[in-house]
Amino acid sequence: MLRQSPLAAADRRENDAEHSWHLALMVMTLAEYADEPIDVGHTMKLVVVHDLVEIYAGDTPLYDTAAGESQPEREEAAADRLFGILPGSSGRELRALWDEFEARRTPEARFAKAMDRLQPLLLNWMAKGGTWRTPGVTADDVRARKAVIGEASAPLWDAAKHLIDEGERRGWARSR
């Protein structure tokens, strides 16, 4: 499924496979910045499966409020359909990982979600705005949607805020 974020060095948007691989590599290299200890291998499983439901549910743009409202229902139905294809134990394992990622009740799920929000921010930074330039979106909207990074890592949230602040200063994200 084609995502919204532009790629850093290409004239096309990234897809879910590229995005998920990028998150897996970020988990490996950034795990040391997690506020709580995390199981790196388990966190990698969470990010590898987290967007599979988009096969049926499609990509939901982060700054599309209307699409966001129907997102849980659409993705739940997609999960039932998709993970039901696999034989019993495999299907149950992938479904449990997706549920864990969505619920964000474990340190691994919180860190996985933080990577999922940090990676597009880095791509938008490299693209000098990217989806920050979505009509109607302000730098404060970006901060609000990215604050979840702070639930997993204080230093990475500090770094993310710095990029958003600097992006606003450069006019890549609107002040209001």
Next chain:
Amino acid sequence: MLRQSPLAAADRRENDAEHSWHLALMVMTLAEYADEPIDVGHTMKLVVVHDLVEIYAGDTPLYDTAAGESQPEREEAAADRLFGILPGSSGRELRALWDEFEARRTPEARFAKAMDRLQPLLLNWMAKGGTWRTPGVTADDVRARKAVIGEASAPLWDAAKHLIDEGERRGWARSR
């Protein structure tokens, strides 16, 4: 880096990020077929980093003998350059993972390599030939290059051989 295999449902070739994500998902779902017990999280780390050296060394087609001869030297130099960019412990960890993958001396590395050879075989099957149709390549050449799957999983190698046999019968790989 753009790889040789065609994608199953697209008119373009896959790239390393897509390939590596696909391997990570295959490790999760096919680990039960490993002949020796493997640490799934560690095996996922191996596949996530295994093609990073192609950033500098480029993709080496599996059936290009001349390029294959220079591959170890080119990839070794790329590894020195690439993993040297990262701070000490991160760089050393990724380098150790890449060395482990290449050496195939652990059950995890053997299974990671098996996935690396099985995934393009599945894409070629879906594409009714794909790189099996490379000039000069026969079904026996394909069997020889894929036999490494059998070092990690007897049932997956049986399945792979079945696809190659059937591909040869259908004329997707030449008999001689």
